Amino acid sequence: MKSLAVNNLSFNYKGCQRTLDGLSLKLERGEKLFVLGLPGSGKTTFLRCLAGFLPAFVKGDIEGSAVFEGKELLNADTQSSLGTLSLVGQNPEEQFLCTTVSDELACAFGNQGMPVQKLGELVDWGLAAYDLEKQRNQDLLSLSGGQKRRVLLAIDAMLGCPLRLYDSFYDGLDEKWKAIATRSIIESDATCICMSSRIDQSARLFSSFALLKDGKLTRVPDFQSLEARVDLSIQPGLQRRQREPVMLQASDLEISYRGGFDLKVPSLRVRTGETVGLFGENGSGKTSLARVLCGLDKVRSGKVICESRIGYLFQNPDYQIFLPTVMDELCYPSKPARLSRARKARVEEALKAFGLAPDAIATMLPPSSRKALQAAVYYVLDRPICILDELEASLDFQSAMRMLRLLESTGAGILLITHDKALQSLCSRVYQIEDGIVKEVVHEA
Amino acid sequence: MKLDPRVKMALAVCLTIIVFLPLSVYGIAIYTAISIIFSLLLQGLSGTLRSLRSLGLFLVLIILMSPLMERSGQVLINLGAFHLLYRDGLVLALATAFRFVSISMAFSSLLGSSTQIEILMSLYALGLGRRSCLVISLTLSFIPFIGESFKRINESQKLRLGEDGHFSRWLFASLVSALVMTLRSTAPRAMALESRGCMLTGKLTGLVKLQSPLRAVLQTLALAAGFAVSYIGVRLI
Numbered sequence: 001m002k003s004l005a006v007n008n009l010s011f012n013y014k015g016c017q018r019t020l021d022g023l024s025l026k027l028e029r030g031e032k033l034f035v036l037g038l039p040g041s042g043k044t045t046f047l048r049c050l051a052g053f054l055p056a057f058v059k060g061d062i063e064g065s066a067v068f069e070g071k072e073l074l075n076a077d078t079q080s081s082l083g084t085l086s087l088v089g090q091n092p093e094e095q096f097l098c099t100t101v102s103d104e105l106a107c108a109f110g111n112q113g114m115p116v117q118k119l120g121e122l123v124d125w126g127l128a129a130y131d132l133e134k135q136r137n138q139d140l141l142s143l144s145g146g147q148k149r150r151v152l153l154a155i156d157a158m159l160g161c162p163l164r165l166y167d168s169f170y171d172g173l174d175e176k177w178k179a180i181a182t183r184s185i186i187e188s189d190a191t192c193i194c195m196s197s198r199i200d201q202s203a204r205l206f207s208s209f210a211l212l213k214d215g216k217l218t219r220v221p222d223f224q225s226l227e228a229r230v231d232l233s234i235q236p237g238l239q240r241r242q243r244e245p246v247m248l249q250a251s252d253l254e255i256s257y258r259g260g261f262d263l264k265v266p267s268l269r270v271r272t273g274e275t276v277g278l279f280g281e282n283g284s285g286k287t288s289l290a291r292v293l294c295g296l297d298k299v300r301s302g303k304v305i306c307e308s309r310i311g312y313l314f315q316n317p318d319y320q321i322f323l324p325t326v327m328d329e330l331c332y333p334s335k336p337a338r339l340s341r342a343r344k345a346r347v348e349e350a351l352k353a354f355g356l357a358p359d360a361i362a363t364m365l366p367p368s369s370r371k372a373l374q375a376a377v378y379y380v381l382d383r384p385i386c387i388l389d390e391l392e393a394s395l396d397f398q399s400a401m402r403m404l405r406l407l408e409s410t411g412a413g414i415l416l417i418t419h420d421k422a423l424q425s426l427c428s429r430v431y432q433i434e435d436g437i438v439k440e441v442v443h444e445a
Numbered sequence: 446m447k448l449d450p451r452v453k454m455a456l457a458v459c460l461t462i463i464v465f466l467p468l469s470v471y472g473i474a475i476y477t478a479i480s481i482i483f484s485l486l487l488q489g490l491s492g493t494l495r496s497l498r499s500l501g502l503f504l505v506l507i508i509l510m511s512p513l514m515e516r517s518g519q520v521l522i523n524l525g526a527f528h529l530l531y532r533d534g535l536v537l538a539l540a541t542a543f544r545f546v547s548i549s550m551a552f553s554s555l556l557g558s559s560t561q562i563e564i565l566m567s568l569y570a571l572g573l574g575r576r577s578c579l580v581i582s583l584t585l586s587f588i589p590f591i592g593e594s595f596k597r598i599n600e601s602q603k604l605r606l607g608e609d610g611h612f613s614r615w616l617f618a619s620l621v622s623a624l625v626m627t628l629r630s631t632a633p634r635a636m637a638l639e640s641r642g643c644m645l646t647g648k649l650t651g652l653v654k655l656q657s658p659l660r661a662v663l664q665t666l667a668l669a670a671g672f673a674v675s676y677i678g679v680r681l682i
């Protein structure tokens with residue numbers, strides 16, 4: 001019996017071209033579908049249409065139908081979908097409604113009047129299943145990217161809806177949690193659709209696969225066929241510009257974080273012209289270390305030495321975009337009209353290299369272009385050392401690698417924080433966080 | 446000190462009302478001291494200092510502007526032929542500043558020592574409707590979101606500009622960006638509200654177990670009686 005039937009679904013945002021163009025899909029009850037789609041292919045739009053959020057919350061035109069277990073989903077009252085479908089969105093911070101982890105987990109059930117004792121038991125289960133017990137009373141905004149994602153996955157598992165939708169499924173999760181989250185989906189009875197811009201080996205466990213391209217969904221027979229369509233080829237690095245050598249050096253660092261971990265960094269070095277990896281599990285302190293290296297946070301002991309200012313690409317590009325247009329953003333702090341000839345040439349080079357339109361409204365760009373803008377800013381600033389914190393979020397491998405290669409071409413030393421194995425292979429040296437200690441490990445580039 | 450959030454709300458309301466009753470500036474100062482003591486007990490020294498620090502700029506403005514509004518009584522400071530400060534002006538400035546501190550400390554200790562859900566459940570227990578609870582819940586969750594966004598954007602600007610950046614430029618750009626981020630997050634947040642059943646009617650529950658209503662009422666009555674007695678005492682002094 002068909003559980004979900006989507007017929008000729010088309011959607012366009014008001015005044016824009018079609019994002020979804022006659023998309024059709026049929027899923028059996030309990031089928032788990034993994035959908036691969038490049039950034040901007042319409043993954044989020046498709047899931048939001050199914051959840052009834054479009055065009056209810058963002059204006060646009062919708063056509064077609066989507067029926068789940070005999071119930072029409074498109075344009076449905078979202079209240080009536082409660083208990084039927086759940087959606088884990090792309091950016092966790094925009095979905096949090098409470099201030100602490102346990103309250104967030106309880107929120108949906110408290111709204112339905114679940115008795116306090118039962119609610120407590122359910123929250124305890126969610127915290128234990130997603131290893132969030134230590135973070136029970138922690139401020140949600142102080143969690144690491146992966147922990148925030150786990151909070152949403154815990155809520156989703158607790159809701160236990162028969163139709164579950166996941167956007168940017170693997171973003172922010174480390175290898176261990178990618179596998180656990182995938183297994184938890186596979187073992188459930190629910191019909192699931194997981195969208196991702198990157199392919200991961202854990203996705204092998206899914207029962208069916210599809211590719212989202214040009215607003216249409218194409219089924220592929222198996223994981224291998226999907227993998228074959230993904231370009232994981234490594235592009236050779238661009239010629240690195242020779243520049244004055246600069247070294248970022250940290251020694252005997254001890255970092256404490258309000259989330260409860262202590263991190264020790266006996267020694268860490270990044271020189272201009274090299275790409276160094278920093279890997280570790282979710283919540284192990286990668287971002288905290290990056291913040292210390294940039295001088296944003298203080299350390300308990302130890303020292304960080306760098307003769308130059310460091311560039312730091314945050315996990316969330318939205319924090320680094322604050323001006324109206326792409327051009328304004330790249331020229332900041334100067335005005336576009338007042339740029340020196342050399343700087344103007346650099347900005348134009350960045351626009352071309354990162355595929356950005358100068359007059360585009362910066363904050364309205366799709367996530368992948370916002371990420372590109374964030375990288376382009378530091379390309380123009382030409383810092384000798386750059387820290388890239390989970391560059392791969394919202395990007396496919398090729399886009400992430402292109403950005404990395406462009407930043408490398410400035411001759412800068414790059415400290416790459418990533419969970420993506422393919423990107424990890426591009427590093428010449430690697431530091432790993434294990435048991436709260438940062439160690440240099442043997443690595444094959 | 447642990448207090449039921451409903452009692453803390455009553456405390457904040459009592460402190461707000463009492464500093465507007467007919468009192469001398471010394472009387473208002475006493476209640477300001479009481480509000481600071483409550484803040485110390487409820488949110489500790491660091492929380493109290495943080496709250497006081499955030500009031501600094503407004504206090505300076507009050508102290509500078511208020512004396513100019515009241516130009517009667519004994520002249521205290523002359524600037525050539527111009528009478529700069531009158532006694533009544535000074536009293537008005539002090540009274541306004543004390544009231545401001547008192548009210549701010551009362552509510553900051555309520556917010557600083559209670560979680561969002563505690564406040565929400567308390568308001569619900571006091572008879573507030575689900576929709577009103579939702580508005581308050583959203584407001585309380587937006588405050589840290591905007592605060593965090595502002596902090597991160599500010600950090601990002603510092604990283605980009607270093608010491609070259611001008612404070613006003615940082616501040617303006619960070620504020621605008623934080624607001625843009627907040628506005629952009631409105632649609633996803635509305636979607637999250639819908640998908641978590643926040644618009645449902647019926648009983649609202651949460652992880653918080655409030656103490657028995659009778660106990661809360663008794664504590665509130667005792668608090669109100671304490672304020673009434675102290676008010677008479679302060680008036681007599």
